[in-house]
Amino acid sequence: MAQIPILILAAAATACIIASTPFTAGGADSEGSPIFGVKIPPGYRDWRLISVAHEEGNLNDLRAILGNDVAIEASREGRLPYPDGTIIARLAWSYDPLEESSKAFGRLQSFVAGPPKNGVQFMVKDSGKYASTGGWGFAQFNDGKPADEAAHNTCFPCHATVKARDFVFNRYAP
Amino acid sequence: MAQIPILILAAAATACIIASTPFTAGGADSEGSPIFGVKIPPGYRDWRLISVAHEEGNLNDLRAILGNDVAIEASREGRLPYPDGTIIARLAWSYDPLEESSKAFGRLQSFVAGPPKNGVQFMVKDSGKYASTGGWGFAQFNDGKPADEAAHNTCFPCHATVKARDFVFNRYAP
Numbered sequence: 001m002a003q004i005p006i007l008i009l010a011a012a013a014t015a016c017i018i019a020s021t022p023f024t025a026g027g028a029d030s031e032g033s034p035i036f037g038v039k040i041p042p043g044y045r046d047w048r049l050i051s052v053a054h055e056e057g058n059l060n061d062l063r064a065i066l067g068n069d070v071a072i073e074a075s076r077e078g079r080l081p082y083p084d085g086t087i088i089a090r091l092a093w094s095y096d097p098l099e100e101s102s103k104a105f106g107r108l109q110s111f112v113a114g115p116p117k118n119g120v121q122f123m124v125k126d127s128g129k130y131a132s133t134g135g136w137g138f139a140q141f142n143d144g145k146p147a148d149e150a151a152h153n154t155c156f157p158c159h160a161t162v163k164a165r166d167f168v169f170n171r172y173a174p
Numbered sequence: 175m176a177q178i179p180i181l182i183l184a185a186a187a188t189a190c191i192i193a194s195t196p197f198t199a200g201g202a203d204s205e206g207s208p209i210f211g212v213k214i215p216p217g218y219r220d221w222r223l224i225s226v227a228h229e230e231g232n233l234n235d236l237r238a239i240l241g242n243d244v245a246i247e248a249s250r251e252g253r254l255p256y257p258d259g260t261i262i263a264r265l266a267w268s269y270d271p272l273e274e275s276s277k278a279f280g281r282l283q284s285f286v287a288g289p290p291k292n293g294v295q296f297m298v299k300d301s302g303k304y305a306s307t308g309g310w311g312f313a314q315f316n317d318g319k320p321a322d323e324a325a326h327n328t329c330f331p332c333h334a335t336v337k338a339r340d341f342v343f344n345r346y347a348p
Contacts, residue, residue: 045348049219052226052236052267054285062226064238064347093226093347100336100343111228113347162274169274173238173267173287174219 033139034149038124040141041068044089048072051173054095054111055118062113063092065170070125075172081135082166086125092118119147123159123168134159134167207313208323212298214315215242218263222246225347228269228285229292236287237266239344244299249346255309256340260299266292293321297333297342308333308341 030040047066055061067075070085094114101110119142127135138155140147159167204214221240229235241249244259268288275284293316301309312329314321333341 046222048221049223049238049240051287052238053272053287054228054236054269055283056285057281057283059283062228064223064226066223091347095228098227098343104332104335107231109229109231109233110343111230112344113225113227116348158278161278169272169284170286173265174290 030141030144031146033122033137033141033146033152035152036124036130036133036137036139038122038137038139040120040139040144041087041089041122044068044087044120044122045091047089049173050075050088051170053170055092059092059118060095061092061117062095062111063090063118065090075168075170078172080166081127082125082168084125084127084135086123088123088168088170090121092116092120119143134163136167204315204318205320207296207311207315207320207326209326210298210304210307210311210313212296212311212313214294214313214318215261215263215296218242218261218294218296219265221263223347224249224262225344227344229266233266233292234269235266235291236269236285237264237292239264249342249344252346254340255301256299256342258299258301258309260297262297262342262344264295266290266294293317308337310341 032039044066047068050065050067050071053063053065055063066089068085068087070083071088074082074086094117095111096114097108098110098112102108119140121141122139124130124137124139125135126137130137133156136156136159138152140151156167159169162169206213218240221242224239224241224245227237227239229237240263242259242261244257245262248256248260268291269285270288271282272284272286276282293314295315296313298304298311298313299309300311304311307330310330310333312326314325333343336343
């Protein structure tokens with residue numbers, strides 16, 4: 001049974017889902033994630049867009065998948081496996097109706113990103129360092145602080161459901 | 175009555191909504207939009223992310239708002255009005271359930287971006303050139319070709335509903 005919300009696929013009621021107050025970017029000095037030691041990559045909010053998603057259920061968010069240059073090139077070309085150096089970031093925000101839109105149309109029409117929600121997550125490809133987890137290191141940060149070890153233990157088993165896509169759920173949105 | 179889906183706010187059944195086959199990037203040589211003469215800005219898919227949204231109703235898409243450097247700096251700082259040179263891009267894709275997620279959880283959980291849908295739209299700030307439309311030029315391209323004049327006539331009246339935000343519906347998602 002898949003249980004981890006790391007990058008798009010998400011369980012509605014697992015240890016990995018930690019309701020968080022709005023995320024504040026951590027930066028290079030952030031603490032590393034348990035198990036994997038992944039830190040918040042500086043400048044990730046400026047990375048280019050891979051794709052977007054909406055999670056229903058308890059997560060109830062709008063999310064964006066960003067990638068560093070290595071990730072963008074690989075995902076754009078659909079190249080698998082992702083090369084070492086790939087970093088994929090998952091940002092998420094509250095799923096909020098747009099008031100102006102509802103007023104204009106007399107019904108719910110537009111949902112937009114509100115405050116940050118459900119933390120920020122990263123996948124880092126290092127086929128040597130993370131050989132036991134498909135070459136990927138995982139991290140979730142809530143308010144700039146890493147989630148606990150139990151949460152990080154759930155990442156890889158869930159991503160294993162998309163082993164055929166090198167453990168990555170998202171696809172590049174052209 | 176607002177009628178234009180340019181950038182997030184969207185009417186479900188207006189002339190401006192043109193179902194399109196997947197969009198192919200046009201580039202600098204693209205034809206300009208009617209009325210405004212806005213061309214597809216080269217490289218816009220590599221621009222940084224402003225925000226994300228989901229449109230219900232007939233539009234039924236997932237969308238991303240990207241901005242050139244001028245747009246990103248202004249929106250990040252919440253600075254109004256946007257300076258001349260601002261270009262905001264609205265991309266959209268089919269709103270597709272993620273098969274792997276549905277299988278894992280036994281219900282719909284994740285919706286992800288599928289093929290491009292509903293064209294691509296731009297707002298270009300030039301307070302002199304576009305003085306009669308709040309300083310903004312508008313454009314919608316379907317498959318790299320500009321939508322017709324009737325469609326473009328509907329852009330500004332709808333955006334006028336957010337005149338207090340310099341005619342821009344989206345806000346920067348931190």
